Amino acid sequence: MSDMHVFAVGPLRAAMRLVVAGFGSAREEIDAVVDNLVEANLTGHDSHGIGMLPRYAASYLEGGLKPNxxxxxxxxxxxxxxxxxxxxxxxxxxxxxxxxxxxxxxxxxxxxxxxxxxxxxxxxxxxxxxxxxxxxxxxxxxxxxxxxxxxxxxxxxxxxxxxxxxxxxxxxxxxxxxxxxxxxRIAQGKTRVAYNKGELVPEGCLIDDRGRPTREPRFSVVPPTGAILTFGxxxxxxxxxxxxxxxxxxxxxxxxxxxxxxxxxxxxxxxxxxxxxxxxxxxxxxxxxxxxxxxxxxxxxxxxxxxxxxxxxxxERAMRAERTARGVPVDATTWQQILDAAKSLGVDPRGVHAAAAG
Ligand SMILES: NC(=O)c1ccc[n+]([C@@H]2O[C@H](COP(=O)([O-])OP(=O)(O)OC[C@H]3O[C@@H](n4cnc5c(N)ncnc54)[C@H](O)[C@@H]3O)[C@@H](O)[C@H]2O)c1
The missing domain is CATH 3.30.1370.60 (Malate/L-lactate/L-sulpholactate dehydrogenase, NADPH binding domain)
Incomplete structure (x- = not known):
């Protein structure tokens, strides 16, 4: 289990604005991306929150994402x-x-x-x-x-x-x-979050690369990959x-x-x-x-x-109220990946960390 950071919403938004500025986005785009991603964290869907930024950065750097x-x-x-x-x-x-x-x-x-x-x-x-x-x-x-x-x-x-x-x-x-x-059965991002936290996923969600049931999230995150099953x-x-x-x-x-x-x-x-x-x-x-x-x-x-x-x-509304009051938890592995992504975009990761820490 990796350590957790807990960031207050305002400083977290400010820090993520620094990262998204690294895409060369216009001010309105920076706000739209940051508000949407932080909102996903606030509503409890960390799988679709700021933890997506490393993937967005990699996609941008290989030409799959066009800012502005x-x-x-x-x-x-x-x-x-x-x-x-x-x-x-x-x-x-x-x-x-x-x-x-x-x-x-x-x-x-x-x-x-x-x-x-x-x-x-x-x-x-x-x-x-x-x-x-x-x-x-x-x-x-x-x-x-x-x-x-x-x-x-x-x-x-x-x-x-x-x-x-x-x-x-x-x-x-x-x-x-x-x-x-x-x-x-579970969002792929939730397998990434579990993998980063060193946790297993619930029974009945995943199969390994040979089609056998497994609880190891790595089978949806790193090769050789298996598959997630559908719900219902x-x-x-x-x-x-x-x-x-x-x-x-x-x-x-x-x-x-x-x-x-x-x-x-x-x-x-x-x-x-x-x-x-x-x-x-x-x-x-x-x-x-x-x-x-x-x-x-x-x-x-x-x-x-x-x-x-x-x-x-x-x-989601209950979680938003709770995290707005108490802060947004981000596991240390995901946080490091965000800082690494900032660096890949030419943004000083120390500045990002300092902004998030308030
Ligand atoms: N953009 C993409 O490519 C992509 C792909 C997959 C998922 N997603 C997003 O991932 C997010 C997470 O998806 P998920 O499958 O993990 O969601 P989930 O399993 O947490 O289910 C969430 C839904 O179930 C409702 N819900 C949860 N507990 C409930 C309860 N006790 N009683 C009544 N309703 C309850 C929630 O209000 C919400 O509508 C979603 O926002 C989805 O849009 C995006």
Whole structure:
């Protein structure tokens, strides 16, 4: 088990701004990338937080990530938009893609946004939150163009990525329902975090390079690699494949291939469906029924081993409140990798460490 640092949010943001400046990003891009990554840490998804920066730096240095790039409209059919991210920072491309889709959905009632060639879009829940803040329901099907790391149900070898599925539903008088998960049993970043911390992953998540069950996270981190299994047996596998078909083949015109394993880039394709509940002309009933349903869930008695029933989005909000108050833990290995990445970008790692320490 490696040691942990705990950083207060403000100094951590300041330190990460120094690192992201090393990409040559404009000020707004630095803010967008840092805020999005630190938010992932705050919500408890360290796998998609600042620990991604070393990967982004390696991708940038080999030409897989282009800073200061903005989303481009490729095909405009009114309520259907096809966009290209031109391998720009996903934190910028994702936000701009959603802003375009939100404007259309508010005007037309709905919008389908097909996005290709974005660099890593991070925590997809951020995009559902953006839509929900505008009062919209949203669905997001995402593929990952990188080394395949998840095995198809019944398969002994990885065939695709951790393909997240995400949905957001605005709710009356309470924060939105945000369902946001990788279709693999665990996010790949969580195997990286476990590997860096010297911990095992839970039973039933991984197979080794010969297709045998293992708890060693190294089999998804360093060669010879095995594969992560999908969640929910054949059902999760079906959803993972749907994400590849919709986010990859349909939205991006690009599915993951085995040769992607030789590159450091992580690209995402995403098909997002945005819907304004007002367009259905039944908002009072929707709000009354949705509100009552969520209240009934929250009021349900907890069974043995559980403290209480939660709804999707609540664990992240609780973690955000806790880490905002107490600081963000970062394991020493991940921290060193971030400092090394800063150096590779021409940024003085001592300055980064000093800024984080406040
Ligand atoms: N960009 C990419 O390529 C990529 C790839 C994979 C995953 N991701 C991101 O990784 C992140 C982590 O994914 P994950 O699979 O580890 O998430 P996870 O297993 O932690 O599941 C998170 C979801 O489950 C809900 N949840 C958790 N506990 C709950 C409870 N007790 N009751 C009700 N709901 C509960 C959360 O609110 C959230 O919606 C996500 O943000 C995802 O978008 C991104």
């Amino acid at each position: 790039t903005h989303v481009r409209v490729v095909h405009d059919a009114g309520a259907v938009l096809r966009l290209d991210g031109d391998t720009g920072f996903g934190q910028v491309i994702g936000h701009e893609a959603m802003a375009l889709g939100i404007e259309r959905a508010k005007r037309l009632g709905t919008c389908v946004v097909a996005l290709g060639h974005s660099h890593h879009l991070g925590r997809i829940g951020a995009w559902a939150e953006q839509a929900a803040a505008a009062g919209l329901v949203s669905l997001h099907f995402v593929n990952v163009v990188s080394r395949p790391i998840v095995a198809p149900f019944g398969g002994a070898r990885a065939g695709f990525g951790t393909n997240p599925f995400t949905a957001g539903v605005p709710l009356p008088g309470r924060p939105p329902f945000i369902l946001d998960f990788a279709t693999s 047996e054949h059902k999760g596998y079906g959803l993972a494949a749907l994400c590849e078909l919709l986010g990859g083949a349909l939205a991006a015109g690009l599915v993951g291939h085995r040769e992607d394993g030789t590159r450091m880039r992580v690209w995402n394709g995403m098909l997002s469906v945005l819907l304004d509940p007002a367009a259905l002309g039944n908002v009072p009933r929707f709000e009354a029924e949705a509100g009552a349903f969520v209240e009934s869930l929250l009021g349900a008695p907890a069974r043995e081993g559980f403290e209480r029933v939660l709804v999707a989005g609540d664990p």
